[in-house]
Amino acid sequence: MAEKNRMDPGTFSAGRVRLLAGLRSHVRAKWSVRFILFLAFLALFADFIANERPLYCRIDGQVYFPALKQYAVDAGLATWEPRFLRTAWRDQEYEQVLFPLIPYSSNTVDIDNLNFRGPFEEQRIRSSRFRHWLGTDNVGRDVAAGMISGLRTSLLVGLLAMLIASLIGISLGALAGYFGDSEIRWSAARIVLSLAGLPIGIWVAFGGRAYALSFGENSILEMGKSLLIFGLITAVFQGIAWLAERFPLFRKKYRIPLDILVMRLIEIFHSVPLLLIILALLAIIRKPSLWHVVTIIGLVSWTGFARFTRAEFLRLRNLEYVEASRALGFSHARVIWRHIFPNALTPLIIVFSFGIAGAILAEATLSFLGIGNPENVITWGSMLRQARSYIQAWWMAVFPGFALFFTIAVFNILGESLSEMMGRR
Amino acid sequence: MLIYLLKRILLFLPTLLIISVVIFFLSRMAPGDPVIQFIGDPFEAATRGGMDLRRAEMEYAEGARRLGRDKPRFYLQLTGAAWPDTLYRILRKEHRQNLIRLIGQYGNWPEISHYYQTLQKSVAALDAVSPEYSDLWIDLGRNLRQLMVSHDKQRIEHYWKEIGQLKREAPGSALLPALLDEGERAWLAVKTRATPWKRFVPVIYWHGFDNQYHKWFLGLFRGDWGLSLKDSQPVLRKIGQAAFWTLLINIPALLIALGVAIPVGVWMARNAGRKRSGLTGLFLYFLYSLPNFWVATLLILFFTSPEYGEWLDIFPSVGLSSLPDSAPFWSRFLDTAAHLILPVACVVYPSLAFIAQQVKGGMLDNLRKEFVKTARAKGVREKVVLWRHAFRNALFPLITILGSAFASVLSGAVVIEFVFNIPGMGRLVYDAILDNDWPVIFGVVQLGAFLTILGYLIADFLYAAADPRVKFTKKAS
Numbered sequence: 001m002a003e004k005n006r007m008d009p010g011t012f013s014a015g016r017v018r019l020l021a022g023l024r025s026h027v028r029a030k031w032s033v034r035f036i037l038f039l040a041f042l043a044l045f046a047d048f049i050a051n052e053r054p055l056y057c058r059i060d061g062q063v064y065f066p067a068l069k070q071y072a073v074d075a076g077l078a079t080w081e082p083r084f085l086r087t088a089w090r091d092q093e094y095e096q097v098l099f100p101l102i103p104y105s106s107n108t109v110d111i112d113n114l115n116f117r118g119p120f121e122e123q124r125i126r127s128s129r130f131r132h133w134l135g136t137d138n139v140g141r142d143v144a145a146g147m148i149s150g151l152r153t154s155l156l157v158g159l160l161a162m163l164i165a166s167l168i169g170i171s172l173g174a175l176a177g178y179f180g181d182s183e184i185r186w187s188a189a190r191i192v193l194s195l196a197g198l199p200i201g202i203w204v205a206f207g208g209r210a211y212a213l214s215f216g217e218n219s220i221l222e223m224g225k226s227l228l229i230f231g232l233i234t235a236v237f238q239g240i241a242w243l244a245e246r247f248p249l250f251r252k253k254y255r256i257p258l259d260i261l262v263m264r265l266i267e268i269f270h271s272v273p274l275l276l277i278i279l280a281l282l283a284i285i286r287k288p289s290l291w292h293v294v295t296i297i298g299l300v301s302w303t304g305f306a307r308f309t310r311a312e313f314l315r316l317r318n319l320e321y322v323e324a325s326r327a328l329g330f331s332h333a334r335v336i337w338r339h340i341f342p343n344a345l346t347p348l349i350i351v352f353s354f355g356i357a358g359a360i361l362a363e364a365t366l367s368f369l370g371i372g373n374p375e376n377v378i379t380w381g382s383m384l385r386q387a388r389s390y391i392q393a394w395w396m397a398v399f400p401g402f403a404l405f406f407t408i409a410v411f412n413i414l415g416e417s418l419s420e421m422m423g424r425r
Numbered sequence: 426m427l428i429y430l431l432k433r434i435l436l437f438l439p440t441l442l443i444i445s446v447v448i449f450f451l452s453r454m455a456p457g458d459p460v461i462q463f464i465g466d467p468f469e470a471a472t473r474g475g476m477d478l479r480r481a482e483m484e485y486a487e488g489a490r491r492l493g494r495d496k497p498r499f500y501l502q503l504t505g506a507a508w509p510d511t512l513y514r515i516l517r518k519e520h521r522q523n524l525i526r527l528i529g530q531y532g533n534w535p536e537i538s539h540y541y542q543t544l545q546k547s548v549a550a551l552d553a554v555s556p557e558y559s560d561l562w563i564d565l566g567r568n569l570r571q572l573m574v575s576h577d578k579q580r581i582e583h584y585w586k587e588i589g590q591l592k593r594e595a596p597g598s599a600l601l602p603a604l605l606d607e608g609e610r611a612w613l614a615v616k617t618r619a620t621p622w623k624r625f626v627p628v629i630y631w632h633g634f635d636n637q638y639h640k641w642f643l644g645l646f647r648g649d650w651g652l653s654l655k656d657s658q659p660v661l662r663k664i665g666q667a668a669f670w671t672l673l674i675n676i677p678a679l680l681i682a683l684g685v686a687i688p689v690g691v692w693m694a695r696n697a698g699r700k701r702s703g704l705t706g707l708f709l710y711f712l713y714s715l716p717n718f719w720v721a722t723l724l725i726l727f728f729t730s731p732e733y734g735e736w737l738d739i740f741p742s743v744g745l746s747s748l749p750d751s752a753p754f755w756s757r758f759l760d761t762a763a764h765l766i767l768p769v770a771c772v773v774y775p776s777l778a779f780i781a782q783q784v785k786g787g788m789l790d791n792l793r794k795e796f797v798k799t800a801r802a803k804g805v806r807e808k809v810v811l812w813r814h815a816f817r818n819a820l821f822p823l824i825t826i827l828g829s830a831f832a833s834v835l836s837g838a839v840v841i842e843f844v845f846n847i848p849g850m851g852r853l854v855y856d857a858i859l860d861n862d863w864p865v866i867f868g869v870v871q872l873g874a875f876l877t878i879l880g881y882l883i884a885d886f887l888y889a890a891a892d893p894r895v896k897f898t899k900k901a902s
Contacts, residue, residue, distance in 0.1 A: 199503050203627035208505050211529030215577070268440050268447075271881075273873040275836035276854065280448075280870050283858045284455045361716055368718050369843055371858060384722055388844070394733070397726050401719035409714040416710075 029417035035410045043152040047071075050102035050145035052089045058096040059083075067100065090130065103130055104142035106149035106378045114140045116393040135395035137386055141378070143395060147403055150380040154407060157294050157363040158356035164298025165355060169305025170341075170348065176262035176306070177313025178336055182255050189250035190241040197237030205230035262310070266303045274300055278362065282372045293372045297359050304351045312344035346422060353415035357408045364404050380404045433885050437878050444874045445645070449638050452867040453498060458518040459863060462654040464488035471552070472566060478552040489516045491652065493640050497632035500639070507532035507623035510630040519574050526576035531619040540611035544572055547604040565591050572608075578616075585609055645871065651864035655857075660868040663853060670745075671849035674765060674841070675834045678772035683823075686777045690784025691816060697789055706785070713778035717837070721771045721844040728767070740767055743846040768845045772837060783826060787819030794818075821892060828884025831876035835869070 023029050048055060053066035066089070072078040084092070090103070104110065110132070112124040119135045134143035186194075205226045206213065216222040244250045281296045282288050316322060317340065325339050366372045367381025375382070380400035387397035467481035489495045497513045504510075507528050515521045520541070527537050548569050551562065568584045568591070575581045585608075592605050644650060650660040689705070696702040724740075731738040741747055746760045791797060792815050800810045838851030846852070850869060857865035 199629070200627050203503060203505060204625050207503070207627070208625040211526055211576075215526070264440070268443055271440055271444055271874050271877045272870060273832040273836040273877065275839055276870050276873045279839070279854060279858060280451060280866055283861070283863075283866055284451060286456045364716065365718060365840055369840070369855060371855075384719060387722055387726065391726055391730055392732055394726055397719070397722050401716070401723065404716055404719060405714060408716065409711070412710075412714055 023421075026417050026421055028413055029421065032410050032414035032417065036414065039151060039155065039407060039410070042148060043155045046148045046152045049100055050104060050106065050142070050148040051100045052103065052105040052108040054089065054094070054097045054099050054103075056096075056098040057092070057094045059092065059094055061095070090126075099129065102133075102142065102144045102148065104132070104145040106145045107141060107376065108145065110136060110140035110142065112140070114138070116390050116396070118393070119395055134399050135393070137383065137393075137396060138390065143383065143399055146378045146383055147380070147399060149378050150383065150400060151403065151407070153290065153377065153379045154360045154363065154404070157290070157297070158360045158411070160294045161298040161301065161359040161363075162352050162355045164295060165302040165359075166305045166348065166352060167302075168299070169302035169307075169351075170309045172262050172265070172302070173306035173309025174313055174336055174341065174344075176259045177310035178317055178332070178340065179256075179258045180314075181257040181259045184256040184258055185253040186256055187241070187245050187250055187253050189244035190238070191254060191256075193237045193241040193244070197234055201230045201233035201237070204233060259310070262306060266306055269300065269303050275362070275365070278366070279371060282366070288372045288374075290373055290377055293363055293366060297362050301355060301358065301362075304355060305348060308347045308351050309344060312347055313340055316340045316343055346418070350415050350418045350422070353411050353418060357411035357415070360404070360411070361408055429889055430882075430886055433882060437882060441874070441878055445642055445871065446638070448867050448871050448874070449641055452863050453637075455861070455863045457861060459492055459654055460485060460488040460494060460516070460518070462861065463492055463652070463657070472570070478549060486516055493637055493651070496640065497630075497636045498638060499636055500632055500634070502630045502632060504628060504630065505532075505624045506626035506628050507534060507620065509534050509538075510632070523574045523576050527615070529624065530576065530578075530621075531615050532621040532623040533615065533619055536611065536615045536618055540608065540615050541573075543604060543608040543611050544569060547601065547608055548573075550601045550604055561591060561594055581612065585612060650868045650871075653857075653862055653865050655860050655862045655865075660864050663865060664850065664868060664872060667848060667850045667853040669849075670847050671834070671838045671842070671851065674768050674772060674847065674849065675838070677765075678769045678776070679830065681769070682773050682776040682780055685773075686780035687784055687816075689777075690781040691788055691811060693781065693785040694788030694792060694815075695811065697785075706782070709778040709781050712774050713782075715775070717771050717775055718840045718844055720774070721767070721841060724767050724771070725844065740764075743844070745847060764845075768841050768847060771841055771844075776833075780823070780826060783822050784819060787822045788815055791815040791818045821888065824884050824887045824891070828880040828887075829877070831880040832873060835873045835876070 023033060042049060047070065048067055051067045051070075053070060055065065055067045057064050057066065066084070069078060069080075073080060113132060113136045115138055117123050117132060117136045117140075119133060121135075123132055123136075125131055132142050132144070134147065136142055137146070209222065209226055209229075212222045213219065213226060277300055278296055281300075282292065285292050313336075322335060322339055325335050330339075363373075364379065364381035364384070367377075367379045368385050370382070370385055373379060373382060380403055383396055383400040384404075387393055390396070464484060464487075467484040468478075471478045471481040486495070495513075495516060497510075502510065508525065512521055512524065515524060524537060524541060528534055531537065548566070551566055551569065565588065568588050572581060572584050572588075575584065588605055589609070592602050641651070648661055650664070652658065653660055653663055689709075693702045693705055725743060727733055727737055728739050729742045741760070741764050743764075745764055746757060747764075748757050748760045750757075752760075788811075794815075797810060797815055800814050801807075805814070835850060838849055839854055840851065841847070842849045842851035843855050854866060854869050856862075857869075
């Protein structure tokens, strides 16, 4: 990053400084960023806020940091002492102990408080330290701990889905906006050979190796091999095309209408109701997990990024500084990446912000419907789902729903105020 | 005008075609065997001796035919030279997939075909020779059926070993042991005469027009959208029945939303810059950000049961009606209407907020324009300026919104109908997903695509009809 600033002092840092300065002066934007940072902090340190394991404890003169050690155990670097496995953390006899703020993990089952115990109801607890301040669910899981873990899930889903979406959307939008319909000109030989190379490459690399790909010992390694083969075949065909272009016969060039193709693709995605296509995709996956949900949300929501990137690139590519850099003989990749992209960043941050809100809402909706997310993963949506089955448990509906509303609203307000700032500029 | 419209339709056709291909292939990627979902598992009955194997096969073939699964999938097929173009004739999905995997390892279809046929003959012979229900019969049958769906070398060899032991005690005729011997030899041939290189030679087969996609695509226009796997009803009929309820909720909701949002939006634009407009805007924004399934859940929780106080039990509980069919029409009508109040409200409030914001934005844009100033300078009454001059021009964004309403209605219906337990389109999709009823799921998805495109077309048409500038600028570009 530092190097990038040194290389291009005019573009990247200027845009960023302007954005930051705007953020400071815009009250709503400032507060929404603060809230987002706060939520991110909660999500990042969720294990030290809601955990059934103590942060620190001393037993028989020995000092432990169980909440911290959990990371080592999960990574397979350490194992628990037998005593911790035999007895629940709450029931250990500590000499000294410091529990997290919420002394329950999201999946801790408190068998004393089964079947929806409300926040104001009598709870069977040892001391008020162990009170379920936001109540429990049907199997005695703490709602407050679930909220924290739900926050982590939501932010993760929003961020990852938008990373996938922005990766696809920005690359397609940049290509469409930068090259347009007439910038790329290929010879007939190259067009034909590329079109022929694609099915051959796909078949030899993936179709012929289908058995190894799905039943091989190391599927990642096999996938790598396939990708390598595919790359090689494509390279070979491009090489032949290069050779063929030596002959004047095949040299005539044709335009590749990249912009039209990308716009058509966007139109196709816009022509199917998004929730329906997400549902249909999740339905054909045999055992969907959170990762599937994230990937699918990301794969269907890239169009916003593509549209905005394309519009920005269309605007910027005709500016003088871009023409100057082209005239200096910089490669397309360099012009796109170093000169145009940094200046196109601000609208993309807006799309990102709205997109996170949308992805969080989509994931919550899916969990609420009970589709995609496995039952044991606790999210805000799945908690709301439980509220439906037990009408007395208002706390299962009010708290997670409010968290969801608040998170979505914060990201929406950030997007809104950013676009306001853009408009003013 | 007509030419413009035709042009738009022609532009949408390729989109529709691509979407239909994608939806078709997605529907074929669904896990499980649809034929068995459709008619039940006839082979299950056959293994228990309850049904003749041949009859089971005939029933299966009939089921596959009714679902249109007895044809090649598509016009073209990209595959390897090792795979034959006639694999689709093996109807049973399990067997077909297993053969594909076997070829994926050994690449020699003639040998594998012989092996598979010998296995089939052995199963048939076994079915024919031993009418009594002996342990040997069961064990041999189990091993043979396992072989039909095994592609892993070690597992196949394990089953052959077991068969080898059982074979010696095989009853009666000499046919079965001979077939089993031949099967084992065929397996040896598969292993030894492997031609794995054939897998990597790409070939494209042309299957002609008698394929699954062709039939399915034509069916979309003929009104044959396939049969539900769950209850064998035509998908289109199920959708039609469900659409009634979805429309019953969404049409009043749209009318209410428009009826309230337009005056509110105009009012906000007229009072722009004042505190009351800002506060209303904030409130609408707040409404818009409220996830409607949460609001729906809260409404159900607090207002449909006496749990939180008798006076809060205002609305009837979820569902459609609480009266028997024998009740008089008007009381049933009122009862259903009462049941629909909450769902309609949950559909109305987010769209109300959204539409009001759009109207406000459009009005603000137009109130700044010269023609409004001119009208005011001429002394035209404020009401007329607002509604006749500014609002007419602010109407155009609304057309776009209405055009995309179809899609959002379908998406929104899934959640609302799930929460309120209304048997509309959304609920239909939800139930179909739980039951793995693929024809229904993908039927609704296809309908969604149709409606969305139709919505865009209508919006385009209205735009062109309302604003003569559109036609000409579009033509120019």
